[in-house]
Amino acid sequence: MTPAVSPDVLAAAADAGAIARAGADAAEDERRLPDATVKALVEAGMMRLLVPSQYDGPGVDPMTFVAAVERIARDDGAAGWCTAIASSTSSMSLFLPEASARMIFGPHDLVTGGVFAPNGSGVAGDGGVRVTGRWQWGSGTQHCDWIVGGVRCDDDTFRLCWFPQDDVTFHDTWHTSGLRGTGSLDFSVEDAFVPDELTTQPGVTRPVVDVALASFPMFALLGIGIAATALGVARRALDELVELAGAKRPQYASRSLAEQPYTHIELSRAEARVRSARSFLYDELSAAWEVADGGEPISVEGRVAIRLAALHATESAVAAVDAAYTLAGGSSVFSSNVLQRCLRDVHMATQHVMVAPKLHATLGRSLVGLDIDTSML
Numbered sequence: 001m002t003p004a005v006s007p008d009v010l011a012a013a014a015d016a017g018a019i020a021r022a023g024a025d026a027a028e029d030e031r032r033l034p035d036a037t038v039k040a041l042v043e044a045g046m047m048r049l050l051v052p053s054q055y056d057g058p059g060v061d062p063m064t065f066v067a068a069v070e071r072i073a074r075d076d077g078a079a080g081w082c083t084a085i086a087s088s089t090s091s092m093s094l095f096l097p098e099a100s101a102r103m104i105f106g107p108h109d110l111v112t113g114g115v116f117a118p119n120g121s122g123v124a125g126d127g128g129v130r131v132t133g134r135w136q137w138g139s140g141t142q143h144c145d146w147i148v149g150g151v152r153c154d155d156d157t158f159r160l161c162w163f164p165q166d167d168v169t170f171h172d173t174w175h176t177s178g179l180r181g182t183g184s185l186d187f188s189v190e191d192a193f194v195p196d197e198l199t200t201q202p203g204v205t206r207p208v209v210d211v212a213l214a215s216f217p218m219f220a221l222l223g224i225g226i227a228a229t230a231l232g233v234a235r236r237a238l239d240e241l242v243e244l245a246g247a248k249r250p251q252y253a254s255r256s257l258a259e260q261p262y263t264h265i266e267l268s269r270a271e272a273r274v275r276s277a278r279s280f281l282y283d284e285l286s287a288a289w290e291v292a293d294g295g296e297p298i299s300v301e302g303r304v305a306i307r308l309a310a311l312h313a314t315e316s317a318v319a320a321v322d323a324a325y326t327l328a329g330g331s332s333v334f335s336s337n338v339l340q341r342c343l344r345d346v347h348m349a350t351q352h353v354m355v356a357p358k359l360h361a362t363l364g365r366s367l368v369g370l371d372i373d374t375s376m377l
Contacts, residue, residue, distance in 0.1 A: 005067045009049070009060055013071040016044040020072060020079035027078050027181025028341070031174050037079055038111070038143045041086075046072065047111045049087035050221070052094060052209050055106050062216060062285045066228040073232025074239075077345035078181030080232050082140035084225025085182075086113050089148060091221055092160065094207045094214045095200045101208065104146045104162060104198075113140045114148035116160060116202070116218070120189070122153035128195040129153055131161055134171075134188035137352075142170055142183050149189070151199075162198040163189055178341075178348030203375070215292035219376050220306045223354035227281060227310035227317075230349045234274050234317035237324040237342040241267065244328055244339075263327055270320035277316035281309040303377040304366045307359065314355040321346045 019040035020027075026034045033041075041047050049065050051057025060068070065087060073080025089112045093105040104112060120133025131151050141147050147168050151161045167189050174185040207214035245258035245267075257263050284305045288298050298306075325332045325343045332339040349355065366372045 005064045006060060009045075009058065009064050009068050010071055012044040013046060013068040016040040016046055017072045017075035017079070021075035024076040024078070024181065024341070027076065031180050031185075032142055032183030033079060033082055033140065033181055037076070041072070041079065041083060042109055042111060045108070046083045047086040048090045048105060048108070049083075050091040050093075050213060051105045052211050052213065054209050054211075055093055055101055056108070057090070057093070057105065059211065059213070061213070061289055062221065062224060063282055063289065065221070066224050066281065066285065069225055069228035070232040070235070073229045074236045076181065077229060077233040077236075077342070077349075078179050080229040081179055081182045081226075081349075082113075082143075084222075084229055085139040086111055086144070088218075088221045088225045089113050091213060091216075091218065092148065092200065094209045094211065095205045096162075096208065097197045098208055100162075100197045110145040111140070111143055112146045112148065113144040114138065116148070116150045116222075118150035118152045118158055120149050120151035120161065122151040122159065122161065122194075124153045124155040124157070128193055129159060129161060129199060131163075131192050131194055132190050134186055136173075136186050137184045138170075138187040139182045139184040141168070141187050142185070147187065149187075157201055157204075159199040159201055161194040163192055163194065167192040176348065178344030178346075212289065212292040212295075215297055216288070217298065217303055217377060219354060220288075220298075220303060220310075223307055223310040224281065224285065226349055226352050226355050227313040230314040230317035230346050230355070231274065231278055231281075233342050233346045233349070234270075234320040237321040237339055237346075238267070238270060238274065240338050240342070241324040241327055244331060257327065257329075266323045266327055270323040273316040274320045277309075277313040281313045284309040300366070300372075300374055300377070303374065304363055307354075307377055308363050311355050311357075311359050311363070314349055315357070318346050318350060 020037045023034040023037040049060050052059040069084045093101045115135040119135045120131045122129040122131045147163050151159050169188050171186040288302045
């Protein structure tokens, strides 16, 4: 069950996903999303899901955000990933001055993305910040109109600075095994001037728009977007396995893969992993959303629960894809087989810091009642 999810948004995600599926091979070859896929995602509103209605955005809740990303990732993991990054970035519209937010996020055809890591250096003064820096993992930034980068400034502030695409240089660094179509290359700026009104200070700048989403931590939104991508990839892998199993007869076997008891056992386990992890994620998001919608801040315990559910969803997705890949036997080793792409894509997701296995150390420390650094929760 998917609680409190907009059927209209899911229908739009499915339509855009169909275009993404058709362009998935091209995305792999080009190492970025094809123009047709980007156009479909933009027209469906998938790249600005968290822009509030005050700026004429969809303003969806976190459960709908996850469901939309998951649905697109079923068709193409790279498209789901780029949707997650662009839409989680669009939540920053809540913190910019209204005029800046309307300029960047108001037009329906503008896309945003970038990297929050403070890899830039800034000199503050004259009503802005002069920035030089280079960032990795710039997912989908080549199709973004505005790109954000984290910057450490000489006035001891950490700021998120917004750059128009013309100020940004892209570097051809994205040569990877998985999620090739995301175009997550390096980008840089050199002595770019960013006016103060195009900057925010995470943890310091108060939201300009009074909506429940403003209570959701920025990193939680990013983490659940990555988890949703992994869940979508896992669903595609299990669907592909079921379709393959009916027609495939393993070598030296007298029965099809679908008739093998071992297939039944491992498929059942994988299905249970994905469904239960998905339910855990939606349950924690629903509980946190009820708190936020009531005007209360989400507690540290609530934030830990969200991040634990996102991490568990990602790990469960990996286990399910591994099982599907193994059960398919020799068929899955070829690049032409979707299971090959699913395997590479889902393992790539685990390398993102928001769902990396080492996060268990922080979450487990909190669960036994010890203090933790909550700045990235």
